[in-house]
Amino acid sequence: MTLSQVLRQMMIKESGSNPNNDSSANLPDQDNQPPTLAHTLEEFKDCSDVTHESFPEHQVELIYFDQLVDKEKLSRHILSPLLTGTEQEVSKMLLHLQPFHTNSSKDLILNILAGGVGVFHGPNAFVFNVYSPENRSISQSETETVITGPHDAFTEQINTSLAMIRARLRSSHLKVIKLSVGEVSKTEVYLLYIKDIVNMRFVDEAKKRIEKIEVDAILDTNMIIQYMDDNKYSIFPQFLTSERPDAIVSKLVAGRVVGMVDGSPSAFTAPTSFFEFFSSSDDYYQRWILGSAIRLLRFIAFIITISFTAMYVSVTTFHYEMIPENLILTLTESRSRVPFPPLYEALLMEVTIELLREAGARLPTKIGQTIGIVGGIVIGQAAVQAGLTSNILIIAVASSAIASFVIPSYVMSASIRLIRFGLILLAGLFGNLGILFGITAIVIHLSSLTSLGSSYLNPVAPFEPKDWKDIFIRAPFSSLRARPTQSDSPNKVRNKTRR
Amino acid sequence: MNRMLLFLLTLVTLIVLPGCDYRILERIGFTYAGSYDLVEDNQIEVGISIPRADPTIKLVRELHSAIGKSSKDVRLKFAQQTDLLLVNGQIRVLLYSEALARKSLSDQIKGIVRDTSISPLVKIAIVNGNAKELLFKNYKQHLSTDKYINRLLEKESTNHQIPRTTLYEFERDYYDDGVDPVAPVIKDDGENITTDGIALFRDYDFVGKINSKDALVFCILRGNFKKGSMSLDLNSKNDDNAQNYIMFTSMISSKKVYVEHKANEPIHVVIKAMIKGSIHEYIGDLKLSDDAQRHQIENKVSQLLSERANRIMKQLQEKKVDSLGIGMHVRNSMSYKDWKGMNWREVYPEVKVDCQLHFKAKDYGKAR
Amino acid sequence: METSEKLSPFHTTIFIYMIQTGVMGLILPQLLAENFGTNGWITLFGFGILATLNILLIGVVYKLGQGKSIFRILEQSIPKFMLVPVYLALALVWALLGCMAGKEYILIFQMYAFPTTSPMEFNLILDILVFWLLTMGLYNIAKASTVFFWLIVWFVLLLFFFYADFSWSRMTPFLFKGGKLSLLESLDIYSSFVGYETILLMFAYTNQKTKLIKSAMLGNSITTLTYLYLALITFGVYSLEQLKSKAFPLLEMLAYIRFPFVERMENLLFGFILFTVLFSVVTYEWCALEMLKQVFPRLKVNFLAFMLMLSCFVIAYIPDTLNEVGDWLSTLSLIECGIAVGLPLVLIVVLLFQNIGSRPAHE
Known part of the structure; x- marks a missing residue:
């Protein structure tokens, strides 16, 4: 393309849209043929873990993956009649299998891969699901711990996770759409919603976006949501993820859509707003005043995280007038031994803290604690004594790091920590105005963001004062009567308790 | 695409531009x-x-x-x-x-x-x-x-x-x-x-x-305040044998200024101040717990303070400085034309100012 | 990215407020003292009412045109080749107005910090932010303005600090005495209200539910009240002659605020005023962009916006002292006041002709 063409493309509007060239439309259709044993075996050629058993006396052939199936179920329903049974019993078994009769080779293979057993009897093929993979037991969530309230968390096994939701929501209105993503992995993705509470607009949108994904494998919920993002360049997560079934159920009844990925212990919900990342299910299990106080604390923590170190840099580099009389001498004294300008000093310490955090996260818990002690005491104390940083900066850096961990969502807290670096840089270049330029940029970006097409800053812009009492504070339940406006639910009232 | 471009542009700007007014x-x-x-x-x-x-x-x-x-x-x-x-x-x-x-x-x-x-x-x-x-x-x-x-x-x-x-x-x-x-x-x-x-x-x-001795009274005349303490010798000049001394703290004072214009007469200004305080020290014959006797002391204090205030006022008028802001009150009681027509600095020494300070004991400490 | 969503009444109100308030608010009390003398703050009521009347005039256009965009109204009766120079002239005025307001803010800031850094560095960043907002479309601009509104509204609480030094007797009982009224400067005062006329271009982005005119009037009254409150406090804290001698009384007042952990708040708070300035700038640039869109319908909006901001940036090089920028700004606001009244009048005339022309066809 020549330069003039590029320029032309940048400048001039395209008139009329290009016809969509759909590449996925004309795939070879051979998989839809009726299944045959030969074809199936051909498919699983070189898969040494596949089990193929023949029962020539009954004209039955079995194909399955030994490690995926529930042995007991398999032997009770299929193997034992075949091994020991008479002709009569075998035909009875085959009769039972009738509902699982399949006509599509593709379907058969997919089901075998998903833990079914393929049964070939003459020209007929059946696939019977006896899926039971090895499973981790239900345990506490490592990333989202609460003090009061349920402690169980989703596991990697989707059936267990779905069961945890079903157990909490005994309603036939809880609907589950099953989708499959990943051309190789064929990962099962479930979309959950409650009929009559959810706005179908969001379900359809989420479904559409998942169906559009064309990728080899999806390994985690946090991966699939990035394929579904409204704005892929944004630093902020546009879907809320959680490992806690109670949190997810609360989102469901609030009228949001929930998505779960097989093999991932977290579920995502949408549409979501920036402020939702600051609430934890704890807030609802405590008295409302406490819950409100903690929520406010989190917003204060947010301000501290993004601004403390930046303010330190800005004030010590440019705006010395702002320091109160009693503080200025202490500050000067601790700064006077530091050989670098405040900007480098701050970046150095911030990077150190991030290194510590990352090291702590990668190491096993016990060693992680040691790292914490080594980092916290040795580096902090020694750095000040060696004259590499001022002790007031250590306080600023440490408190902003601590504050960042107050934010319940790990993804959000990581994003915010990264933003902090930008603000520190701006503060070092342009002082307070730099910080405010940074904040302006963040707010402009946030206000252009959407989550499943609904505004990311929901109760603030568009302005929904009703929702503020469940976002900035946690009002008593008696006044939390409506579902959040963001979910645009057709069934607005959620609480009719008369008192 | 556009967004990436913008982002890059911003980044480059930031790196290229150095702020140079370091403090x-x-x-x-x-x-x-x-x-x-x-x-x-x-x-x-x-x-x-x-x-x-x-x-x-x-x-x-x-x-x-x-x-x-x-x-x-x-x-x-x-x-x-x-x-x-x-x-x-x-x-x-x-x-x-x-x-x-x-x-x-x-x-x-x-x-x-x-x-x-x-x-x-x-x-x-x-x-x-x-x-x-x-x-x-x-x-x-x-x-x-x-x-x-x-x-x-x-x-x-x-x-x-x-x-x-x-x-x-x-x-x-x-x-x-x-x-x-x-x-x-x-x-x-x-x-x-x-x-x-x-x-x-x-x-x-x-x-x-x-003088620093008069400073507190000056402050009372200048505006409302809380806090502050003052000691006074209550003796009249003729009998200096008897000990008569009072000290009060936690003063709360509020001031009001009244301006009166009369034809062919200098402007008359009354400064009224109400001072409340707790008596911390009193050496003298009267009993503070007795209402009548306490009122007697209060009146004495008020009288002494008013005398002082009037003396300060005279001093200010002699020097032609309106440090107490009487002019503000006078101004606010007149029309704009009259105020501008009059040279306040010249009129000021002629103004008849009467300072009336009233003291009231809020409490008198642990002793009765 | 342009969404088809229409402005909501609340957003419009706040948006108008954010457009109107700006860097003029810093100078306003001084201008009032200079022009009206004692108790000059009361005149703000009058200015507010004038602005409201002007909004009502625009309301007439809205009503007569049934919410049609002004381009459709104009192009229906006047041939395009005659309109193009008008569009370009309007675009020029608005683009300059926006860019001067931004530059003025930066120059004032530089009195307090970064005195020797080139103002164009800051101007560049400001222009990038403005460009970014421009590419997001009006709906998102209005949305962002709401967020920024919440970020600065707590300013009002800071004025409680002055209650100790506030004195009614300092205000004197005289009404408008000791001032020297000059028409040009009182137009400057009025220009701190200007900004509401941009709703003329917002017709296409609204519907019945927006209640555009009502929201604009509400926004205007919030502006008036804010200014009134600010001016009232300044008049009670400073003596009249002192006020006249201050270039930026509001900033100096902010310097007075002192917290146990931070002093000299003007250094920080001045940065916060960036938010309101940003929206004044963005809106004028947006108006200029709307005009340019009509003139060059074939060009991409983002490209137009880029060229607009680029030329603004270049033009901002020309005046380089605070006084020069102030002069430019005065002249431009004068023209802008003219546009605010003149453009709706022209539109009304055009609409009346159209209605007369179309009536027989109906019957």
């Missing part, structure tokens, strides 16, 4: 206090005190002084003497010698007001004696002198031994046509610094002083 904390010398003295040839001597907080050196503060035509002129000389970048943003106290103030502070104040880095909360004080010597002298039993002066002024003004005088207040009263500015006076007292009354200004010129 890195340890490289700047922030003046804490300044002193101004008049020397011959119409020149002024400026002294500044810069606190140092470098742990490697013992120095507590850096002192510089120089003589020049104007304060800005002198600053250039300081800049050549120090390794620090001199800045004004942390100035807390400005001291002017009485001699300079008598000549006029006009140039000095106007010079400061324009400087955006100087806080409007800078305290202004007049030094009885040489300002530079006072600032440069080290007082053994006190903090570094600049801080000592600042805290002294702050404490004394919260206790209303002197009026609170910051640059903002000084300037405001200068510009207001119904009130004249005041400033506290301090002096060297050997081992210590003490307050030495209140300087009265006509415009920017020092014209007189209120």
